Amino acid sequence: MRMRERKIRWSAGSEIAQVAFTVAIAGKGGTGKTTLASLLIRYLREHGGGPILGVDADPNANLGETLGMRPEVTIAELLEEAASPQKIGSPAVTKEMYIEYRLHAAMVEGRGIDLLVMGGPEGPGCYCYANNLLRHFMDELSGGYRFVVMDNEAGLEHLSRRTTESVDVLLVTSDPTVRGLAAASRIDHLARRLKTRxxxxxxxxxxxxxxxxxxxLQEEIRGAGMSLLGVVPYDPAVAEFDMAGRPFVELPASSPAVLGAEAIFEKLGVCR
Ligand SMILES: Nc1ncnc2c1ncn2[C@@H]1O[C@H](COP(=O)(O)OP(=O)(O)OP(=O)(O)O)[C@@H](O)[C@H]1O
Ligand SMILES: [Mg+2]
Structure with missing residues (x-):
């Protein structure tokens, strides 16, 4: 398994992998994507999986809040700035130069984790240029990290627009209902048809x-042909932290959601 090969290279004491191992999280609205992404980041950080690049690819961004991190600008705002000659200031500065120069403002640096927030929503029009540019920066950036953890919006927009070239693991979240699982199965099907590897x-x-x-529910999952990696229990501490606006990375280690998520990530075997 490719994941295991990479892991062995790291544990043999080699340099940081040339291409970061990318885990993307997708799922219907409100099914716990952002919570799972923050728990994965916490797990990776505690198990020597850093440096990590967190990517909030949901226009309604809130991964930063669950990590206690907030960027100065979002990528969408940066692209908007780059389209304004007044902002750029000089005809000698290209859009690419401006974006490269300003990119650090869109990146929040934390302990073992840097965070990029895509932002949005975008207006109408063609975003091919912006997307190509973004892909270029993402590919260049991700080389400096062991892991990229990408929190997505429900519709797989960023994956279908290929702002990321490839994803090693896609985790599709669902609530424990038949309807929720049907939605997860549709997302799973959609993911199979994407050009993103x-x-x-x-x-x-x-x-x-x-x-x-x-x-x-177990029968539904089997019937839909989905691979169940694990179950995160309902945890009142998550709800409490959310209500108080406290970062999920500060949840107690004994918290059921933290323990459940840990068991799931252990199964993935990325940090052993
Ligand atoms: N294991 C859990 N136990 C209790 N509450 C949870 C758990 N996981 C998530 N929640 C709560 O469920 C709600 C949705 O979670 P979250 O924001 O992670 O979902 P999402 O899929 O990212 O939502 P969106 O589609 O809006 O981005 C939040 O209020 C969160 O606190
Ligand atoms: Mg979310």
Missing amino acids: IGERHLVVTRAPAGRLEGT
Whole structure:
């Protein structure tokens, strides 16, 4: 398995991998994508998986809040600035030069993790130029990290517009309901048809009471042909932290969601 090969290279004490291992998280609205992304970042950081690049690819960005990090500008704002000759200031400065120069303002640097927020929503028109530019920067940037963790919006927009060349693992989140699983299955199908190369796809069910799945739900998952990686239990501490606006990275280590998520990431085997 490719994931394992990379892991062995690291544990043999080699330099940082040339291409970061990318985990993208997708799923219907409100199914726990951002929570799972922040728990994955926490796990990677605590298991020597840094440096990590967190990418918030949801226009309604809030991964930063769950990590306690906030960038000066979003990538969307940066692209808008770069389109304004007044902002650029000199005809000798190209858009690419301006973006490269300003990119540091869009990157928040934290302990073992840097965060980029894509921002949006975008207006109408063709974004091919912006997307190509973004892909170029993403590919260049991700070379300096071991892991890229990408929190997506429900519609897989960024993956379908190929702002990332390839994804090693796609985690599709669902709530523990038949309707939720049907939506996850549609996202799973959509992901199969994307041009973006996706190494593995797995389902993660979140907010399951006591971390258990009823037989009917298990049958649904089998019937849809999805690979269930694991279940994150419903955790009142997550709800409490969310209400108080506290970063999820500060959740106690004994918290059920943290433990459930850890077991899931252990199965992925990226840090052992
Ligand atoms: N394991 C959990 N236990 C309890 N509450 C949870 C858990 N996971 C997520 N939540 C809560 O569910 C809500 C949605 O979670 P989250 O924001 O992570 O979902 P999302 O899929 O990223 O949503 P969106 O589609 O709006 O981006 C939040 O209020 C969060 O606090
Ligand atoms: Mg979210």
